[in-house]
Amino acid sequence: GQNIDQPTEMTATEGAIVQINCTYQTSGFNGLFWYQQHAGEAPTFLSYNVLDGLEEKGRFSSFLSRSKGYSYLLLKELQMKDSASYLCAVSLTGGFKTIFGAGTRLFVKA
Amino acid sequence: GAVVSQHPSRVICKSGTSVKIECRSLDFQATTMFWYRQFPKQSLMLMATSNEGSKATYEQGVEKDKFLINHASLTLSTLTVTSAHPEDSSFYICSASGTSPGEQFFGPGTRLTVL
Numbered sequence: 001g002q003n004i005d006q007p008t009e010m011t012a013t014e015g016a017i018v019q020i021n022c023t024y025q026t027s028g029f030n031g032l033f034w035y036q037q038h039a040g041e042a043p044t045f046l047s048y049n050v051l052d053g054l055e056e057k058g059r060f061s062s063f064l065s066r067s068k069g070y071s072y073l074l075l076k077e078l079q080m081k082d083s084a085s086y087l088c089a090v091s092l093t094g095g096f097k098t099i100f101g102a103g104t105r106l107f108v109k110a
Numbered sequence: 111g112a113v114v115s116q117h118p119s120r121v122i123c124k125s126g127t128s129v130k131i132e133c134r135s136l137d138f139q140a141t142t143m144f145w146y147r148q149f150p151k152q153s154l155m156l157m158a159t160s161n162e163g164s165k166a167t168y169e170q171g172v173e174k175d176k177f178l179i180n181h182a183s184l185t186l187s188t189l190t191v192t193s194a195h196p197e198d199s200s201f202y203i204c205s206a207s208g209t210s211p212g213e214q215f216f217g218p219g220t221r222l223t224v225l
Contacts, residue, residue: 042203042216043154087153098144098214102153 002026004101006088011107012078020073020104022088030091033098034062034073037085046073046086075106083108112138114206116217123194124225131189131220133204139184140206144214145177148201160187194224 003025012018024032031050035043049055049064049071061074073086088101113136123129133143141162146154158179159167166179178190191198201221205214 040201040219040221042219044216048213097156097159099156100153105151 002090002092002099004088004090004099006086006101006104008102009105009107011109012075014078014080014108014110016078017074017076018078018106020075020086020088020106022071022073022101024069024071024088024090024101026090026092026099028093029066030093032062032064032071033087033089033091034060034071035087035089037087037103039085043087048091078108080108080110082106112206112208112215114140114204114215114217116202116204116220118220119218120221120223122223122225125195126193128190128192129194129222131191131202131204131222133187133189133206133217135185135206135215138206138208140187141184142207143181143187144205144207145179145187145189146203146205148203148219154203157189191222194222196224198222199224 006022031048033048034046036046037043047062049062052065054063059076064071085103085105087103089098091098115134117132121129143160145157147157148154156169157172160179160181162181162184168174176192181187201219203219204217
């Protein structure tokens with residue numbers, strides 16, 4: 001079966017750093033996505049990791065360890081607008097199918 | 111960048127009626143489109159994979175006779191919710207595949223409310 005786990009909720013303070021973890025067990029793996037989703041809106045793309053290691057893009061970084069089935073999204077210099085759900089998603093082999101984790105709701109407080 | 115549109119953005123209908131949702135790739139051709147459903151505070155659940163010119167592939171537990179999918183062209187896929195019931199009320203999101211494996215471009219979503 002396919003399984004993607006991430007924490008349900010996290011709270012952090014404006015200006016701080018937060019790390020959102022994701023573990024996965026899937027039959028096949030092409031790469032791992034992180035999406036941001038505000039309430040009532042569609043997901044927006046943040047990152048895509050195929051190889052092990054850290055990829056940095058502005059305030060957001062994403063890490064992948066394929067051998068451990070583990071990824072994290074790191075958000076620096078948190079802003080109030082970063083309050084949203086963050087979805088971890090795995091692209092499966094054999095096609096374009098992607099499965100999503102349940103999402104982590106991040107609350108940024110002043 | 112690639113843009114995907116959905117229409118309508120919101121729809122309210124009476125129980126028992128059918129609702130059609132359109133998903134269009136505006137500036138690129140998508141051989142594959144995906145339909146997701148998202149209930150409040152839950153993640154996206156893949157309903158079906160739609161390939162242009164062929165029958166859609168439905169995920170386990172999704173009724174193909176209730177959720178009719180048509181992918182008649184490389185830029186348009188439609189989802190018809192037949193005989194809608196209140197439990198079908200949800201946020202329906204489509205996405206279109208890009209050229210790289212796993213690459214997807216999401217539409218803005220359609221909020222369906224069945225009274």
